[in-house]
Amino acid sequence: MVDRLANSEANSKRIGLVESCFGAAGQPLAIPGRVLIGEGVLTKLCRKKPKARQFFLFNDILVYGNIVIQKKKYNKQHIIPLESVTIDTVPDEGELRNGWLIKTPTKSFAVYAATATEKSEWMNHIGKCVRELLQKSGKSPTGEHAAVWVPDSEAPLCMCCHKVKFTPVSRRHHCRKCGFVVCGPCSEKRFLLPSQSSKPVRVCEHCYTVLMSGGLGPHDSISRPTSNFNNNTLSDDEDDDNSSD
Template sequence: MVDRLANSEANSKRIGLVESCFGAAGQPLAIPGRVLIGEGVLTKLCRKKPKARQFFLFNDILVYGNIVIQKKKYNKQHIIPLEGVTIDTVPDDGELRNGWLIKTPTKSFAVYAATATEKSEWMNHIGKCVRELLQKSGKSPTGEHAAVWVPDSEATVCMRCKKVKFTPVSRRHHCRKCGYVVCGPCSEKKFLLPSQSSKPVRVCEHCYGMLSGSLGRQSESMSRSGANFNNTLSDDDDDDDSSD
């Protein structure tokens, strides 16, 4: 069915409408073989609070953005290649129901549908698209994913030292490796996580210790084999704790 729709006029028009809703700031989405499978509003669990986002599922990518005017205008377009996606169901928790995790090497987050049926349909369609892409490419499923950030509201004190209480002065930070909400003193270190950034990013003391130990063992092993290994930590501040 997807192959039949790929070159259809109806599919081209649908993709064209999505592009027009994102305007000039959005990336072009129409390429040969791409099919728009479905779309809808999902609640994305962001750092500050859950927020409504418009999602579009294509046969090879997942696109989402902020809703400016429903069905007319969206901004802050995000494009996620489906080959690197893994999905896992999330248990219902109070008002947060019908959720699942979208995990990728660069970013992972939870989304929630309005009904259990909608959740099932989204997960089934995403899973099918991922399986078909991997089958065509012959690649294996991605084994490593970025951590899902713990929402700010779930941590009143540092999740590592358990001592520092968060205030307007004592800010919350997120470890890019484990996703924990941590205080400044517990997250002074940075480490290069190539799948997430081209420069070192903030990590907590616990994760820095594990990463440094692993790096040291890898460096020693490569040194024995005659290979050169260089790791440079940047002094640039990468505290990009955005609300989304």
């Protein structure tokens, strides 16, 4: 079915409409063989709070953006190659239900559908696209994934030292290795994690010690450590905003 739709006029019009909704700031999406499988609004668990995001599933990429005007305008376009995606279900908890993890080497996060049926359909379609892509390319599934960040609201205290209470002055930071919320003193170290950045990124004291000792999983990819902040690293604002998410 995907092959039949690839060069159809209907598919081209649908992709063109998605491009127009993102405007000039979005990247072109129409390439030979690309098919728009489905779309919908999912709740993305962001650092500050859950937020509605518009998602588009293609046969080779997953695209999402902020909703400016429903079905008409989106911004802050994100494009995720499906070859690098792994998905895992998330147990229902409180008001957060029908969720799953979208995990990639550069960024991992949780999303939630409105119903269990929508969740099942999304996961089935994403899984099928990933399997077909890997089968065609002959590649193996990605084994390395970025940590899912713990939301700020779940950490009133530093998750490393368990002593520092977060306030407007004592800011929260996220370890890029484990995703824990940690205080400034517990996250002064930086380490180069090539799958996430070309520059050293913030890690907590525990992860820094493990990384320095070579305590790595079989698929981890790391490089030169650093414990000093300099002009080649992200500023605190960039570091903590997580690309406005």
